[in-house]
Amino acid sequence: MSSATDVDFEHAAGNHAAAVGPTAANGPAGASDPSDELVSDVFARACPSRRTLENVAGKWGILALVALAEGTYRFNALRRRVDGVSEKMLSQTLHALERDGLVSRAVQATIPPHVEYSLTPAGLRVATKLRELIDLVEAEMPTILTAQTNYDANR
Incomplete structure (x- = not known):
């Protein structure tokens, strides 16, 4: 069973999803450089x-x-x-x-x-x-x- 701290941590981590896809700073959709499309957030589960x-x-x-x-x-x-x-x-x-x-x-x-x-x-x-x-x-x-x-x- 998770402690309150574990639950709080998991909840907080879930609020920081890694953004994948173009952003205003990265240019138009379909940019050829994959590094332009990934914003890393180690707290996001799928990062x-x-x-x-x-x-x-x-x-x-x-x-x-x-x-x-x-x-x-x-x-x-x-x-x-x-x-x-x-x-x-x-x-x-x-x-x-x-x-x-x-x-x-x-x-x-x-x-x-x-x-x-x-x-x-x-x-x-x-x-x-x-x-x-x-x-x-x-x-x-x-x-x-x-x-x-x-x-x-x-x-």
Whole structure:
């Protein structure tokens, strides 16, 4: 059963539908650039930005993007950098981020072929913000650990 907070959130989210179609600012109907037709609102149930946000904000997405901000990696080197990720999860994460246009995959014509991953310009912009978030969380860890200890002691 949903709590009042859940219901309020769902109701509020339902009031922000993603607008798809031409707008006065975007020009006439039938515009050829699809980006001119979509106004993203992550709070709207059908907004496609939700899936991208899920790919970016998941544990492995965040870590892969921030690691790739350090430079180009081959798959196994990236897997070592993102300690704890399975081969399957890293592969799925990279495929999703590549589909979203945040990661670029380059196959080197060598024997055996080498595959390298790097960030696209959009991926770099996202990774920069994620790095800021990581820095903030790491800086707040003493406060967070104290809060967790206090919370656990009171339960």
